Amino acid sequence: MPLIHRMAVVGVGLIGGSLARVLREKNGVEEIVGIGRTEKNLRKAVELGVIDSYCQDPREGVKGADLVFLATPVCSITRIVADIAPFLSPGCIVTDGGSVKGMIVSACESLMPEGTFFVGAHPIAGTEKSGVDASFSTLYSDKRCIITPTPETDKDALEKVVNMWTVAGSQVVLMDAEKHDRIVAAISHLPHMVAYSLVNAVGGYDRYDENILKYSAGGFRDFTRIASSDPVMWRDIALLNRDAILETMDLYIECFSQLRALVEKEDGPGLEDFFARSKQSRDAII
């Protein structure tokens, strides 16, 4: 018996499409309804066999589903839950893939009608591409998926979401939502803040009458690749995970200022030690 009978995937792109593909491949689901705004993308998803049918109205699309997966931009998750809540079937589990959890989980939990359940999750996987064309069934294979239950979380609903991600090939980690947000702030949100600032700093360097970015070589391009990410998505993440991001930004400013002081003092042994510590940490995670 499949884990899920009727699954509604809201947002059939890289994240939603890849989960649909792998659950289908592993016989984890009987029927998949895709929900989204762009009919062309939804039609494509049917053609590719990623979903069975589609619906552009989320309220209509979630009817009869025993599991709803929200794979939309992080800022829209709470709004969509508010929208679909009255139309959920009894026992339905709603779960998401958003990269911020604290604010989303507490807001969504409070929106769920009696007898329906919300479970927050964040699969740490992705590529540069988007859209259902970019989705593939091994996206989550051996990647961590952090699931963030609260004291309110229904045990059976949690178990089902854990099983779903395990079937998808993920290594499931259960974690407090606040801890999740602080860790993701450090390993993902902070690097984006750092990269966006670096490009703006170098792009704004106006000592010479020319754009010095033209002298940049491959290293700079690789390093700043993440500064090409979607500005609207990152605006939303910065708003939703403000406190944790501020904490890591302050920690970063402290480290960067230490390094600045070493450069200013021409402290050779201190500089070597600073760089060597960093290299050691970096090399340990390759």
Add this chain to the structure above:
Amino acid sequence: MPLIHRMAVVGVGLIGGSLARVLREKNGVEEIVGIGRTEKNLRKAVELGVIDSYCQDPREGVKGADLVFLATPVCSITRIVADIAPFLSPGCIVTDGGSVKGMIVSACESLMPEGTFFVGAHPIAGTEKSGVDASFSTLYSDKRCIITPTPETDKDALEKVVNMWTVAGSQVVLMDAEKHDRIVAAISHLPHMVAYSLVNAVGGYDRYDENILKYSAGGFRDFTRIASSDPVMWRDIALLNRDAILETMDLYIECFSQLRALVEKEDGPGLEDFFARSKQSRDAII
């Protein structure tokens, strides 16, 4: 008639080996002597046909050379010039490939005996690898090579170095050494300071009893790749290009603090604009 009769390459690794290979391929040189400390590497370079012969004593190796190319770590260039200066043949041109120019060019110029010439250069090219095994003749193809003449630079010597890099396939740009150092500080040295600091900040995040780097995914690893660079080399660069690096670090702190203020104020439009400006600059250099 080849551009160079007898060329001495001090440091037969990626940089020195690749220049030797391409000049030989283009018949730009008659004879190449490799100079280095590690006999095994030099023997390998002879076997690979990168050099004709080798010598472990730089003073001996430069005898009779009409061009000496210094492809050693940036901190050793001035010392080597001081060492070889009394042994140079009349008319000999000494040039380098170091990534810092101001201090090196002025020190080396003053060390050159009457009738011999120093020309500073910096080919903006490289890979993660090192050693003569990693060298290849197209390393400099279509890459910029910045040459930094001073009012003292001999015109014929400059022309010969420009021609050498043109034969190697580079796009030669002439630039004041100070301007070079400031531009390279912004596009290369600053990103390294930023990346080393990021890894130390995240590695030092101690709110939880575990190393949170283990949750990092591919994005973090790619972004911090340059923090695996050689700590000794970067110590030397930070010492040699101190003023320009401090200037760009201050510019960076200003940008990063602007972003921190936007996050703190929850300024949605300001955040979107900050990220969009960065994305636009970044996308323009792909």
